[in-house]
Amino acid sequence: MTKPAAATRSLVVEREMPHPPEKIWRALTEGPLIEEWLMKNDFQPVVGHRFNFRATPMPHWNGVTDCQVLVVEPNERLSYSWNASGEEAAGGLKTVVTWTLTPTKGGVLVRMEQSGFRPEDEANYQGANYGWQRFVGGLERVAAALD
Amino acid sequence: MQTVPDQLFKTLADPTRRAIFERLVRDGEQTVRALTDRAGVSQPAVSKHLGVLKLAGLVRDRPEGRSVHYSAEPQGLAPLIDWMSLYGAFWRDRFDRLEALLNRMDQ
Numbered sequence: 001m002t003k004p005a006a007a008t009r010s011l012v013v014e015r016e017m018p019h020p021p022e023k024i025w026r027a028l029t030e031g032p033l034i035e036e037w038l039m040k041n042d043f044q045p046v047v048g049h050r051f052n053f054r055a056t057p058m059p060h061w062n063g064v065t066d067c068q069v070l071v072v073e074p075n076e077r078l079s080y081s082w083n084a085s086g087e088e089a090a091g092g093l094k095t096v097v098t099w100t101l102t103p104t105k106g107g108v109l110v111r112m113e114q115s116g117f118r119p120e121d122e123a124n125y126q127g128a129n130y131g132w133q134r135f136v137g138g139l140e141r142v143a144a145a146l147d
Numbered sequence: 148m149q150t151v152p153d154q155l156f157k158t159l160a161d162p163t164r165r166a167i168f169e170r171l172v173r174d175g176e177q178t179v180r181a182l183t184d185r186a187g188v189s190q191p192a193v194s195k196h197l198g199v200l201k202l203a204g205l206v207r208d209r210p211e212g213r214s215v216h217y218s219a220e221p222q223g224l225a226p227l228i229d230w231m232s233l234y235g236a237f238w239r240d241r242f243d244r245l246e247a248l249l250n251r252m253d254q
Contacts, residue, residue, distance in 0.1 A: 013238040019249045027248055037244035110245075112238055 010115040018107035021075040028078055028099055039065075043080075045072045052085065062086045076101055082114065093117075155226050158203035163188060164196045168205055171219035178214045 017024060027033045029045040039053040049069045057063035064085035071079035079098040083089065095116040102109040159165050167182055179197065183190045197217055200206040204223035209216045 011234050011238065013235065013242055015242050015246070017246055017249060023249060023252060024245075027245055027252065033248065033252075037248045038241055110242070112242070114234060114238070117234075 008115065009117045010113055011117065012111065012113045014109060014111040016104055016107060016109050021101045021103060021108050024101055024108055024110060025075045025078075029072075043067075043069075045069065045074075045078070047072055051080075053082075070096065071098070154203045155205070155223065158199050158205060159227075161196070161199075163192075164200060167193065167196050168200055168219060171206060171217060172221055176209070176216050176218040178216055180214065182217070 027037065029043070031041055031043050034041050034043055039055050041053050042051045043049075044051065047069050051067050051069070053065040053067060055063040055065075062085060066083045066085040066089065067080045069078075069080050071077055077098070077100050079096060082093070082095045082097045084093040095114050098113045098115070100111040100113075102111070159168070163186065167186060170182065170185070171177060179190060179194055182197075183193045186193050186196075188196075197206060197208070201208060205220055206217050206223075207220050209218070
C-alpha cells in the first residue's frame with residue numbers, strides 16, 4: 001500500500017449523459033438507486049464511511065467488495081476505495097474508483113476511473129478473471145431476459 | 148487454463164525481469180551479454196530471468212553461432228489486457244444500467 005503507483009494501471013470509462021448533474025449524483029450516491037444499476041450496498045455519501053458492495057458469491061470470489069468513501073463533492077466528484085474482501089483481501093485487488101461529473105452542452109460527461117491495478121495482483125487475477133467473466137455473462141442473461 | 152496467466156503475472160511481478168522485458172520491447176533483439184551489461188545483475192541471473200520470460204511467452208530466443216539472441220513477444224501480454232478489458236466490460240455494462248435508471252428517474 002505504501003509502494004509507489006508506478007507499476008499500476010487505470011481503467012477509464014466515460015460517457016456523456018443528457019441529464020442534469022443533480023440527478024446523476026443521486027443515482028451515484030443513494031443506496032437503493034445504486035443497487036439498481038451497480039450492486040447491493042450500504043453506501044453513505046460521507047467521507048470515511050466504510051461500506052460493501054455485495055454480489056452473488058461464486059467459486060473463487062466471495063462476491064464482497066470492501067470500500068471506503070474518500071471524496072464527496074456534491075454533483076462533481078465522488079471517490080471510494082474498491083478492494084477485495086475476506087480471504088482474498090491480503091493479496092487481492094486494491095483499487096480506487098473515482099467518479100467525475102463535468103457539465104457539457106448536452107448534459108454531463110460522466111467519467112469513471114478505477115486506478116491501482118497491479119500486474120502482481122496474480123491471486124486476484126484468478127478471482128477477477130473468472131469472477132467477472134461469470135458476472136458479465138450473468139448480466140447478459142439477465143438483460144436478455146428483460147427485453 | 149490458469150497456468151498461462153498465472154505464469155505471466157508471476158513473471159512480471161519481478162522488477163528486474165520486468166526491466167529486461169521492457170528493454171527488449173524498447174530496443175529490440177539483444178544477446179544475453181548485451182542485456183547483462185545494463186541489467187545490474189550477473190549473466191547467469193539474466194539467463195535465468197530470460198528463461199522465465201520465455202516460459203511465460205514474453206520472449207523468444209534465436210541461437211546464432213555461440214550466442215543466443217533474445218527478442219520480446221509483446222503479444223504475450225494478451226492475458227493481462229484481457230483482464231483489464233473484463234473490468235472495462237463490467238463498467239460499460241454498469242454505465243448502460245446507470246443510463247437506463249436515469250431515464251426512468253423523475254427529476
